[in-house]
Amino acid sequence: MMLNNPNIFYKKRILIYGLGKSGLSVFKFLKKDNKITTHDDKIKIDKKKITKIKFDYIIISPGIDINKCNLSKFLKNNSKKIYTDLDIFYNCHKENNKITITGTNGKSTTAKILYDILNDQKVDVRLVGNIGNPVLLEKKVTNKTVFVIEASSYQLEYSKLFKTNISLILNISPDHLERHKTINKYVSAKFKLVKNQSKEGYSILNTKNFYIKRELNARNFLPKIVKVEKDINNIFLKKINNQYFNTDGNKENLKFILEVAKKDLLVKTLKKFKGLEYRQETIFRSKKLTIINDSKATTFSSSVSLLKSLTNVYWIVGGQGKKGDKLLLSKNDCKNIKAYIFGINKNFFISKLEKLMKYEYFLDLKSLVQKLSLEIQVDKNRIHKTILFSPSAASFDNFKNFEERGKYFNHLIKKYINA
DSSP states (O other), X not given: OOOSOTTSSSSOEEEEEOOSHHHHHHHHHHTTTSEEEEEOTTSOOOHHHHHTSOOSEEEEOTTOOTTTSTTHHHHHHTGGGEEXXXXXXXXXXXXXXXXXXXXXXXXXXXXXXXXHHHHHTTOOEEEEETTSOOXXXXXXXXXXXXXXXXXXXXXXXXXXXXXXXEEEEOOOOSOOHHHHSSHHHHHHHHHHHHHTOOTTOEEXXXXXXXXXXXXXXXXXXXXXEEEOOSOOOHHHHHHHOOGGGGSHHHXXXXXXXXXXXXHHHHHHHHHHOOOOTTSSEXXXXXXXXXXXXXXXXXXXXXXXXXXXXXXXXXXXXXSBOOTXXXXXXOTGGGTTEEEEEESSOHHHHHXXXXXXXXXXXESSHHHHHHHHHHHHHHOOOOSOEEXXXXXXXXXXXXXXXXXXXXXXXXXHIIIIIOO
């Protein structure tokens, strides 16, 4: 049953475009009270059958690029009718408190920490959105339910109604430019989260970030702006005593957490936080060797903070490099890093790395790990070393997603390095 305003997505003719997790959740949610047509580019269908129908609304999945999909012209002609699952969710749950996190890096980790903190305080909290749990599948929602939402630029780009009480923009660096075309359009998609907030809302922003600072200086926004600028107190870091928060990236995530929740409520949760799978995940540690699986790293910016915090690094990098991506490391930062490049896009990575560090190239990840295994076995040097699998690129050249890539890396490590 629809709440608050039953007239918006009730008894309407609706096209659901894209049948991944998000699209299927929309179908399940709307099918009872609406006349639904579904379409996915993977399914062959006569376009004319769809384009002749006069739809009230078109619900588009985040993965659909209206410039490159099968019904591109139709969508552009009906752009005012396009909405997202976030819009349907907002229409049903306007009264619920929502904390929404976006940014280029760290969204999932920050969302999970916030969820854990609220959950430990016995709050009815739900972790939803881009982290993998569609917002419309949540059951037994009451007015006291709090939503922690991870929102990507893809989700925000087409949303029209969605509003959040608290927004967090962790950082912005060039990403998804093959979709957004320019960095300015990417920034605009992220800032839609702030633009749609009311004056009662709060927006917590990393104002040290160039793109965030530029956007704030260029225009005015309604919500109260909370600037995240100060570094984390070392005394507090010692108090939580968790190695996970030793990297610059995770310290940055922690700054935002401290703006949302009270310090005295955090310590217990932060002490036991282990991070998420394939996100700076330590999968092996001994006196001589640490192995980190950071398969989620799909841009150079998502690898840099971790690289800077480590010494004697075997850096495994490769995949589908992203348009406009830059590696912001100095030669001095790289003196203890050797890169191991894998995959068919070697020229992209060699052009970025050759002036900064030593490197080797391998056709695939398997042959790379085999060679690395031999190097480690014959190395008599007692200095502690780190194998960092942080590809800094999308996984779609060889894998379905970063999870599949991360799982495969773990398999290779067990097989060849016996870790």
